[in-house]
Structures are given as C-alpha cells and as structure tokens.
Amino acid sequence: MFRNREIRQFAVLLALITAASAAAGFAVHPAAGILALVTAIAFGTAFFLFTKARYRSIARITDQIDLVLHNAGHTFISESDEGELSILQSEITKMTLRIREQNDALKKEKTRLADSLADIAHQLRTPLTSANLILSLLKNNPEKAERMALLRETDELFIQMDWLITSLLKLSRLDAGIVVFQSEQTDVNDLIQTALRPFLISMELHNIQVQTEIPKGISVTGDSGWLSEAIQNILKNCIESAGEDGKIQIVCEDTLLFTRITLHDSGAGFAQEDLPHVFDRLYRGKNSSTTGYGIGLALCKTIIIRQGGTITAKNHPQGGAVFTIRFPK
Incomplete structure (x- = not known):
C-alpha cells in the first residue's frame, strides 16, 4: 500500500495536520489537545484500514488477471461486492473474454492461412x-x-x-480492404456482354451456345469492372461444366425489391455434398474430375457481397448448375 506515492503523501499530510491540531488544542486546554489527537488518530486508522482492504481487493483482482493471462483454461474473474470494484471486475471480465475470442479467431485464421x-x-x-x-x-x-x-x-x-x-x-x-468500389449505374446487358467477350473463341471451339434473356433498360448499381470480373468467374465455371456442345442460359429479371441475374448451364451440376461449399476458398469438390482451383467462385462471392449483393448456387431440377445473383434496389 505504501508503495503508492499518493498514500505516502497523504500519510505525511495527515501527520502534519494531527500535530498542528494537537498543538493548537493543547495551547487552549489539555483536554482539547487530547481530543484533537485522539480524533486524528482514529480518523487516520479508519482511513488506512479501509484503504488497506481496498488494496487487498485490487491485489486479488490483479492475481486473477495474471492467472487468466497465463492459463488458457481460466476465463473467470470473481466478482466483488463493492460498487466501483464490481463494475471494474465486470468490465475486465468482458475485455478478457473478448481478447480470448479474438485470440482463438487469430489462431484459427493462422491455421487456415497455413493450409x-x-x-x-x-x-x-x-x-x-x-x-x-x-x-x-x-x-x-x-x-x-x-x-x-x-x-x-x-x-x-x-x-x-x-x-x-x-x-x-x-x-x-x-x-x-484496399479495393475501392465505384458506385455507378451499369446496364446489365452491357455487363453480360463484357463478361462473355473473353470466352467467345473458347465457346465457339467447343460449340457452346449461350442464350440470353435480358430486357432492355435493366441496370444495377456497382463497380462495372469488378462485377464483370465476378460474372466471368461464374461463366468460366459454367463453360467448364457444360463441356462440348453445351448450353448456357442467362436470364435477368427486374422486381420492385431486387434485380436478379440467373446463369444455368447444361452440365452435370454439383454433388450434393459439395453444395454447401461451392463458394468456399480453395474447395475443389469431392468429384475427382474437378479441374478448378477453388478460387474463382470464392472471388466472385466476395466481389458481389462487398457491393451489397447476394449469390447462391443450386442444382436445376432438369440438370445442370444454377447461379443466382441478386442486387437490392
């Protein structure tokens, strides 16, 4: 307790005040001097006992914090009955749990990054x-x-x-987070044509037909360059899945709530166990014939979500995979 500079200063000040009040009391009357001396001693004793108890509680909290920091299995700091210390312990417990959660998340991220x-x-x-x-x-x-x-x-x-x-x-x-997306009105038909352009030769060589149903005047808000990149990754997946003499259907619908773009290929679709992981990074599917790297669809989802949209994938009842992109109004 006396390691605290403020406590030492208070002790010196209390001793000076006690001496001054006792001297003044004795100058008036011996009984007054004794009363002043006894009162000062009683006040000082009560203060130091109370302060010692408070420092003991603080020391206990410090020991528990040290235990939490060095013991992965210990996450609880016992509560105190005192008002201010109870609030302090509650906030420290919250902070400790939050730090522990972040630490666990960082460990998982580190493992995932290594993999x-x-x-x-x-x-x-x-x-x-x-x-x-x-x-x-x-x-x-x-x-x-x-x-x-x-x-x-x-x-x-x-x-x-x-x-x-x-x-x-x-x-x-x-x-x-260093990519800054532009927010602009982009015509959906222009967006699809731009995304198709890099694959025209490949589709012609493999006799893949593309059918589009995009009403004129439909637009979405977003960065046209990055949105085109996202759709290109879906098209790449559809072309690889459709194979020789395949077909790809692209349909756009405009509602009061959202604009929906649907891409359907004539391939084999997804294995049932692969559907929950289609957009997972570096997931290549259980099918041994899968030729992708597990990057394109993950990149596509990231781009669309960062611009306020959503994307889902499922199997069409008549065969093939269906990708659905929605952009809210």
Missing part, C-alpha cells in the same frame, strides 16, 4: 511440374507438329498459372 498456402503451393507446383516435363520432351522431340502441340499445351499451363496468381492477388486485395 491455404500449402494448397496454393500444391496447385502451382502441379502445372509447373507439367510444364517442366513438356520442356524436357521438347528437347528430345524432332517432329515439328508434336513440338507445336507441346508448346500449345505449355502455353495453356502458363495461362492457368497466370489466372491463378492474378485471382489470388485480387482476393488478397479484397481481404486487405
């Missing part, structure tokens, strides 16, 4: 290994036609790696 990095390294290593194998075949293959085919295959592998790295960088920028 994600391992998955990313594996996904990059696979096309790199294939590219190295193709390059070794090129060295020992004199046939021009075969060399050209191997070069095309290598080019496709590097395109895949470029897409993966670019998507991961975009996700990291979104996670870091």
